[in-house]
Amino acid sequence: MTTIKDVAKQANVSVATVSRVLSKKDTVSEKNIKSVLQAVKELNYKPNALGRYLRTAHTKxxxxxxxxxxxxxxxxxxxxxxxxxxxxxxxxxxxxxxxxxxxxxxxxxxxxxxxxxxxxxxxxxxxxxxxxxxxxxxxxxxxxxxxxxxxxxxxxxDNVSAARKITEYLMELNYTNIAHITGPMETVIGADRLRGFKQAFQVKSVPIKASYIQEGDFSIESGYQVMSKLLSMEERPDVVFAANDEMAMGAINAAKTFHLKVPEDIAVVGFDDIKMASMFTPPLTTISQPxxxxxxxxxxxxxxxxxxxxxxxxxxxxxDTLVVRESCGHYLQTDKSDLVINQK
Incomplete structure (x- = not known):
């Protein structure tokens, strides 16, 4: 096992000089720095983490x-x-x-x-x-x-603003029966996205159907289960806003189980814009986070x-960015095939 002494010998400097180079002290000449770093590379020297901690009180x-x-x-x-x-x-x-x-x-x-x-x-x-x-x-x-x-x-x-923005967009597409699958209510993002959803209704002075707000846990499985519940209602929603993409994907799979087409029979949107969102069938309208x-x-x-x-x-x-894809059904009302709306 290579030691700091081996590095010092190879570089023809003292152990103290090697230590100063490795700890990036400014008191070493450029020549010695190059010699030490070359020796470290040639010998494949790995500084001892415990020794480094004892010298600097940092684990890095x-x-x-x-x-x-x-x-x-x-x-x-x-x-x-x-x-x-x-x-x-x-x-x-x-x-x-x-x-x-x-x-x-x-x-x-x-x-x-x-x-x-x-x-x-x-x-x-x-x-x-x-x-x-x-x-x-x-x-x-x-x-x-x-x-x-x-x-x-x-x-x-701003999760509140982003959730309000995507909900308002659904209203602009003339959806009236809008449901929301929330995240866990003990989480700040679950609560914030629900708050943004509600704000969109308040701005438009539109009443909210309490039964259309159902809690999920951010998993695909919960999206499927909650969507199944929504679709079993006597008056089912026209569109569902899921608080993350995984629940949205679960919701779409549930709609397919009910032999419904997305978005022709019911639209679905998500949140996060994970990689699968653009490759899912149909591609998912969502809020993209950086x-x-x-x-x-x-x-x-x-x-x-x-x-x-x-x-x-x-x-x-x-x-954040609102990314519009097929799952919201925008193309049923417009000839545009893809939209990106920046938060401003």
Missing amino acids: SILVVVPDITNPFFSDVMKGIQTLATQREYDVLVMDAEHANFNSMKCFDMLEQKQVDGLIMLTSRVDQKTLVELSRQHAIVLACEYLEGTTIPTVSI TFEIGQKSAGLLLDLLNKKPLTQSQFVLE
């Missing part, structure tokens, strides 16, 4: 807690996080909140015990009081979800906190 690793690692929406967010973290020479650890053995206190303990330097939460479904308390002492960033009334740095879209940018921005905020850089802004609301 961050932890990301994902609400459901099987949900494709979060894969693009993770790519954004991973890309920036790698550029900054940080490792990324991932914890799945949907795992049977998940305990939010474990990820908090990893911070307190300095097993990781910082934490990115892609969910707020944890012990929120503890999360807020820890954020006063440790680097923590929330992405996708947020907590009201806290100063924890956050990156997200997932990669959410990941990059949240990682950048966290690393700025770790490097003690002052934050000029802690709450970032990124732009």
